[in-house]
Amino acid sequence: MLGKGFNKVAFGAVAGVLLMAAAACGGSSSGGGTTASEEPAAGGASSSSAPLKVGLAFDVGGRGDKSFNDAAYAGLEKAKAELGADIKELSPAADGSNRGDLLRQLADAGYNPIIGVGFAYDADIKATAAEYPDIQFAVIDSASSGPNVTGLLFAEEQGSYLAGVAAAAKSKSGHVGFVGGVENALIKKFEAGFDAGVKSVKPDAKIDVSYLTPDGDFSGFSAPDKGKIAAEKMYQDGADIVYHAAGDSGLGVFQAAAAAGKKAIGVDSDQRQTITETNLQNVIMTSMLKRVDVGVFEFIKAFQGGAKGGQNDTYDLKVDGVGLATTGGEIDDIKDQLDKAKQGIVDGTITVPTTPES
Amino acid sequence: MPSGLNRALLTLAGAVVAIVVAIAVCSVAIVAAGGDPLHALAAFFDFGATDRAQANGIATLFNRAVPLFIAGLAVAIGFRMNLFNIGVEGQYRIAAICAAYVGSTFVAPAPIQIAVIIIVAMVVGGLYALIPAVMKVTRGVNEVISTIMLNYIAINVSAYLVRGPFTGERAEGQLTVSTQPLPPSGMFPDLNFVFGWFGLPAPTREGGLWGFLVMAIVLGVVIWAVLERTKFGFAIKASGLNDSAAQAAGIDAKRMVIAAMVFSGAIAGLIGLPEILGSTGSFGTTFTSGLGFLGIAVALLGRNKPAGIAVAALLFAFLDRAQGALQFANIPPSVIEIIQGAIVLLVVVANEVTNRFALRLEERRAARQLKVTA
Numbered sequence: 067m068l069g070k071g072f073n074k075v076a077f078g079a080v081a082g083v084l085l086m087a088a089a090a091c092g093g094s095s096s097g098g099g100t101t102a103s104e105e106p107a108a109g110g111a112s113s114s115s116a117p118l119k120v121g122l123a124f125d126v127g128g129r130g131d132k133s134f135n136d137a138a139y140a141g142l143e144k145a146k147a148e149l150g151a152d153i154k155e156l157s158p159a160a161d162g163s164n165r166g167d168l169l170r171q172l173a174d175a176g177y178n179p180i181i182g183v184g185f186a187y188d189a190d191i192k193a194t195a196a197e198y199p200d201i202q203f204a205v206i207d208s209a210s211s212g213p214n215v216t217g218l219l220f221a222e223e224q225g226s227y228l229a230g231v232a233a234a235a236k237s238k239s240g241h242v243g244f245v246g247g248v249e250n251a252l253i254k255k256f257e258a259g260f261d262a263g264v265k266s267v268k269p270d271a272k273i274d275v276s277y278l279t280p281d282g283d284f285s286g287f288s289a290p291d292k293g294k295i296a297a298e299k300m301y302q303d304g305a306d307i308v309y310h311a312a313g314d315s316g317l318g319v320f321q322a323a324a325a326a327g328k329k330a331i332g333v334d335s336d337q338r339q340t341i342t343e344t345n346l347q348n349v350i351m352t353s354m355l356k357r358v359d360v361g362v363f364e365f366i367k368a369f370q371g372g373a374k375g376g377q378n379d380t381y382d383l384k385v386d387g388v389g390l391a392t393t394g395g396e397i398d399d400i401k402d403q404l405d406k407a408k409q410g411i412v413d414g415t416i417t418v419p420t421t422p423e424s
Numbered sequence: 425m426p427s428g429l430n431r432a433l434l435t436l437a438g439a440v441v442a443i444v445v446a447i448a449v450c451s452v453a454i455v456a457a458g459g460d461p462l463h464a465l466a467a468f469f470d471f472g473a474t475d476r477a478q479a480n481g482i483a484t485l486f487n488r489a490v491p492l493f494i495a496g497l498a499v500a501i502g503f504r505m506n507l508f509n510i511g512v513e514g515q516y517r518i519a520a521i522c523a524a525y526v527g528s529t530f531v532a533p534a535p536i537q538i539a540v541i542i543i544v545a546m547v548v549g550g551l552y553a554l555i556p557a558v559m560k561v562t563r564g565v566n567e568v569i570s571t572i573m574l575n576y577i578a579i580n581v582s583a584y585l586v587r588g589p590f591t592g593e594r595a596e597g598q599l600t601v602s603t604q605p606l607p608p609s610g611m612f613p614d615l616n617f618v619f620g621w622f623g624l625p626a627p628t629r630e631g632g633l634w635g636f637l638v639m640a641i642v643l644g645v646v647i648w649a650v651l652e653r654t655k656f657g658f659a660i661k662a663s664g665l666n667d668s669a670a671q672a673a674g675i676d677a678k679r680m681v682i683a684a685m686v687f688s689g690a691i692a693g694l695i696g697l698p699e700i701l702g703s704t705g706s707f708g709t710t711f712t713s714g715l716g717f718l719g720i721a722v723a724l725l726g727r728n729k730p731a732g733i734a735v736a737a738l739l740f741a742f743l744d745r746a747q748g749a750l751q752f753a754n755i756p757p758s759v760i761e762i763i764q765g766a767i768v769l770l771v772v773v774a775n776e777v778t779n780r781f782a783l784r785l786e787e788r789r790a791a792r793q794l795k796v797t798a
Binding site: 154155156157158159160161162163164165166167168170171172174175185186188189190193194197198207208209250251252280281282283284 | 472473474476477480481484488583584586587591595598599600601628629630704708709710712713714715744745747748749751752757
């Protein structure tokens, strides 16, 4: 028994020593902190003469998702190339428990501005922006929540309208489908635009709509199996083109399209280029582009020009913040029709709804 | 006591070897990923250049350690009597949403408000753990299977509750869902004043250093006392070491299964509270998940003893905190998970090796003594 007791003490002691070593190292760097104190002051200044240090925090999934996060990174890289920005991008832990801490670490390291990718950053950006009032923040897909926060929003309904026009023009059966990842206000914008676009070409077209998970349950963005089942049903019922706004679940939609020998429309990035499965590339007729890269780059450029937060920047068709991908050339023959629709939206002669009719 | 000292030195050597080998394994992974292992080690100890960054880093470390510690305790109570409560994950999630909801429905003075929230969390966690316990004693259902299944149910039920019956008001265009925030009296006071003692500025991170740290320390002491100094604790230990001997000694096995499981579930109910009472004030889309599973590793590493679990939780939190620092040093953060896994595995192996080695030494010493006296 005594041996066991010693055992326990010894084990604790080892770990204790380790932690003390940790504390000692932390202490030594605080000693050096006095000499380094001018560093954050230089980074904190938001004048355009100071070196531009841009920080970006990804959502769960991080870099390499071939979609949303990678699009944001493309904008960051462009800022590095064209604006000479010093960039740093961080991915959160798999459980997403440290989103706020990543933002703070970027702020403490002198990065300004700082961008949070995805609406999950909403609350953390709000809290961090209040803690660091001298730093400018931006959040993608969420509205501004403070005087130093810029909301980067996208007119998904306008791009989806064009996707609807393309689907209706290309559909032989007059029957198309829409697969949404999660039934929330954001994805309903996609549905509303698609719906209006299809009806503008074929008023009597049949549109199947399916959402993979209800509002608040975000597993619908990462469930290719559910996406496949939903799309399979639509193709069996006679739809020949299905548009998805379901993140990673879209892979299932493409698989169903390949199996049925029919077509699908991708979302967010040019999925015909980004998807790695070569047999699925040909089923992607076009993709509705959501130019997160443009949003990120324009925000950084505006920051360099001295812009301050507190408002939302909406990226719509007018600034090519949304649009259709032409890779594969499958929609080249209806280019005139698409350009006309786009012109109508930009002119204001066509107003696209943001909520579905039914 | 030379034998005791020998044993202590052996364990020390075992732990040091385990940690050195774990670091070596990770260095290989880091080199394979194109990084420099020395930079990675330095990153773990890099808490930032400014006082403010260090204060935030230290608060982050402790805020991560507290739920891990509670999770480790909850798992360890079951482990002590050979009950594998894999259901801590589900128990804490369902307890957290119920506690957050009940706490948001009324306003009372802070001590009462917080006490009610804590009691609701413990009761819900305990009741949810009662289901596999009853299934085990009445029908002999293996608790590993039933608790894993109940995890899925709890995760999906809490996902339904947060967007359905328990959902709070949402701002226009807000996509995340959460329960109604707690009133100010429901928030646990922070411990930021402690930083003043060390000449550091208070952390500016949301919620600062969570006051639930004090609760966790009290909980650790209470559980140590219950397990080591009460008849109930002895009965748990006896049932775990030798079930049939315990029954022969008059310990009711069925009652012990139910009691230990409910006790474990009640502690599990507290895992989500540091976060809810410390900073978010609600259960929502961004609520931290997976702590129940991490608790299993923490309990293993801490050898099911409160003091050991505290050290293990601090070690895991210390590694987790470096998520950002490693990326600043251009090293993939997955290294953290490799280190955590390697340490747990190697410490378990090292324990077993040193135990056997010590046993053999002890046998030889006893044999020598017998020869001398004979």
